[in-house]
Amino acid sequence: MQPYILIVEDEPDIVELLKYNLEAADYEVGIARDGDEAEISVAERQPDAILLDWMLPGVSGIELCRRIRRRPETRMLPIIMLTARGEETDRLRGLDSGADDYVTKPFSPAEVIARLRAVLRRALPSTAVETLEYEDIMLDLAGHRVERAGRNIHLGPTEFRLLRHLMEHPGRVYSREQLLDAVWGRDIYVEARTVDVHIRRLRKALNEGDAADLIRTVRSAGYALDKAG
Amino acid sequence: MQPYILIVEDEPDIVELLKYNLEAADYEVGIARDGDEAEISVAERQPDAILLDWMLPGVSGIELCRRIRRRPETRMLPIIMLTARGEETDRLRGLDSGADDYVTKPFSPAEVIARLRAVLRRALPSTAVETLEYEDIMLDLAGHRVERAGRNIHLGPTEFRLLRHLMEHPGRVYSREQLLDAVWGRDIYVEARTVDVHIRRLRKALNEGDAADLIRTVRSAGYALDKAG
DNA sequence: CACATCCATGCAAATCTGGTTGATCCTTGG
DNA sequence: CCAAGGATCAACCAGATTTGCATGGATGTG
Numbered sequence: 414m415q416p417y418i419l420i421v422e423d424e425p426d427i428v429e430l431l432k433y434n435l436e437a438a439d440y441e442v443g444i445a446r447d448g449d450e451a452e453i454s455v456a457e458r459q460p461d462a463i464l465l466d467w468m469l470p471g472v473s474g475i476e477l478c479r480r481i482r483r484r485p486e487t488r489m490l491p492i493i494m495l496t497a498r499g500e501e502t503d504r505l506r507g508l509d510s511g512a513d514d515y516v517t518k519p520f521s522p523a524e525v526i527a528r529l530r531a532v533l534r535r536a537l538p539s540t541a542v543e544t545l546e547y548e549d550i551m552l553d554l555a556g557h558r559v560e561r562a563g564r565n566i567h568l569g570p571t572e573f574r575l576l577r578h579l580m581e582h583p584g585r586v587y588s589r590e591q592l593l594d595a596v597w598g599r600d601i602y603v604e605a606r607t608v609d610v611h612i613r614r615l616r617k618a619l620n621e622g623d624a625a626d627l628i629r630t631v632r633s634a635g636y637a638l639d640k641a642g
Numbered sequence: 643m644q645p646y647i648l649i650v651e652d653e654p655d656i657v658e659l660l661k662y663n664l665e666a667a668d669y670e671v672g673i674a675r676d677g678d679e680a681e682i683s684v685a686e687r688q689p690d691a692i693l694l695d696w697m698l699p700g701v702s703g704i705e706l707c708r709r710i711r712r713r714p715e716t717r718m719l720p721i722i723m724l725t726a727r728g729e730e731t732d733r734l735r736g737l738d739s740g741a742d743d744y745v746t747k748p749f750s751p752a753e754v755i756a757r758l759r760a761v762l763r764r765a766l767p768s769t770a771v772e773t774l775e776y777e778d779i780m781l782d783l784a785g786h787r788v789e790r791a792g793r794n795i796h797l798g799p800t801e802f803r804l805l806r807h808l809m810e811h812p813g814r815v816y817s818r819e820q821l822l823d824a825v826w827g828r829d830i831y832v833e834a835r836t837v838d839v840h841i842r843r844l845r846k847a848l849n850e851g852d853a854a855d856l857i858r859t860v861r862s863a864g865y866a867l868d869k870a871g
Numbered sequence: 872c873a874c875a876t877c878c879a880t881g882c883a884a885a886t887c888t889g890g891t892t893g894a895t896c897c898t899t900g901g
Numbered sequence: 902c903c904a905a906g907g908a909t910c911a912a913c914c915a916g917a918t919t920t921g922c923a924t925g926g927a928t929g930t931g
Contacts, residue, residue, distance in 0.1 A: 483773045483774065483775050485774055485775070485809055485810055485811065485812050486812065511763070512760065513760060514760070531741070531742060531743075535718065535742065553813075555811075555813070555814045555815065556813045556814055556815055556866060556868070557815045557860045557863050557866070558813075569861065569886075569887055569888080570861060570862040570863065570887075570888095571887075571888070572887095603888090603889065603890095604889070604890070606889090606890080606891095606909090607888085607889055607890070609908095609909065609910070609911095610888085610889070610890080610910090610911090611888085611889090612909095612910095613909095613910065613911065613912095617911095630909075630910095632897070632898080632908070632909085633898095633907095633908075798875075798876050798877075799876080799877095800877070801876095832878065832879090833878075833879060833880090835878095835879075835880085835920090836877085836878055838919095838920065838921070838922090839877085839879085839921095839922085840878095841920095841921095842921065842922065859919095859920070859921090861885095861886065861887075861918090861919065861920075862887085862918085862919070
């Protein structure tokens with residue numbers, strides 16, 4: 414999936430220039446013509462980086478930058494300022510207001526793209542593997558949340574760990590003993606049959622409504638996460 | 643604790659200039675005169691950022707930059723290139739080789755420090771943002787104030803830090819131990835159950851009136867800031 | 872000293888967990 | 902094809918944990 418870049422700029426020529434070059438460099442591009450449009454756009458779909466004009470009608474670029482920094486979910490969003498001014502004090506204000514970098518007009522598209530790459534290189538890893546997905550199940554490790562088809566699902570601690578383990582290798586069959594080791598702990602003694610009970614609970618929670626059962630029972634072997642038997 | 647900055651530069655005058663200004667700006671400063679010294683120094687004590695001369699005796703700046711990027715533990719280390727060259731292609735090579743930013747000589751110390759701050763802000767998440775927002779909660783770091791839906795909320799110091807920590811990563815679950823570390827301090831001993839008490843106070847203060855509870859309890863895991871359970 | 876804040880603790884309620892049991896399903900042998 | 906036997910499922914229960922909440926004493930500050 415290509416990084417999605419939001420351009421916030423009111424001069425159509427510059428928008429065109431950037432859009433053309435960014436798309437040629439295989440980025441996805443969104444446009445906002447002023448600060449308000451930009452805020453709405455960011456709320457709708459969070460970009461991977463923003464190219465932000467310093468001089469905007471309405472809300473100034475510097476103010477928009479501050480607003481974006483204020484919300485935790487966009488605090489780390491890389492912002493590159495586009496500015497016509499070359500004076501040092503202004504550049505400093507730009508950086509201090511929270512921009513990650515700036516480019517002075519007139520700029521070459523190649524330079525913008527190089528800076529974009531530099532800035533994305535730092536930002537992307539933060540979208541680390543904190544979620545597991547399988548089919549329409551989404552499991553958020555950091556938030557201890559599970560969703561199925563967008564709907565929130567509540568699981569107890571043991572069911573959560575069980576699902577997590579299954580989702581780490583979808584399609585693989587785990588014996589009751591393996592599951593006990595991995596989910597309950599290596600030297601805990603519980604009945605193997607107990608796994609059945611928790612599998613059942615997990616199924617019940619996941620299939621709430623009338624969704625398809627994604628847990629496959631393998632007779633005399635164990636269980637696996639995949640569709641249909 | 644002040645950020646520790648490593649200067650990699652062979653010209654004594656420039657080293658002096660930077661060292662003086664950085665220390666005046668309350669940074670801790672280390673010096674390396676060439677690439678090898680720099681590598682050893684980084685291995686001994688990892689800096690929070692590196693100011694790196696492009697032209698070095700021995701290993702070139704660009705090569706050192708690549709080496710640093712190669713090791714996982716220093717991959718994210720912010721690097722600012724100091725370069726005498728102004729031509730665009732060289733600047734691009736610098737950014738592409740993995741530098742986070744560059745400054746062309748002759749540079750003003752103020753600009754270097756501004757860029758350093760920008761680069762550290764990204765690396766040390768907590769710097770430089772003065773307000774946080776989540777849903778209708780607004781937390782003003784500088785003023786130690788909290789508002790919910792425009793209404794002022796009074797919190798004690800511990801509750802304030804607790805809320806602040808939760809607001810820095812909404813949706814993420816923190817265990818009692820993590821919260822004790824982050825909010826109380828790394829080597830303070832208090833009962834883990836005490837966290838419950840403060841969570842309760844925080845809830846009580848935030849939900850004054852009949853606002854929705856935004857703190858989610860995750861059984862056997864901890865607490866998170868988000869809506870719905 | 873008065874006030875604000877913090878921490879430990881005890882109890883009750885909520886929730887989770889592991890086990891039991893009978894019904895049901897599947898496999899296999901005749 | 903049918904029946905027997907083993908394995909799995911579903912509902913329920915009781916004990917164990919965990920959390921919520923109230924309180925009282927401790928600590929610090931002006």
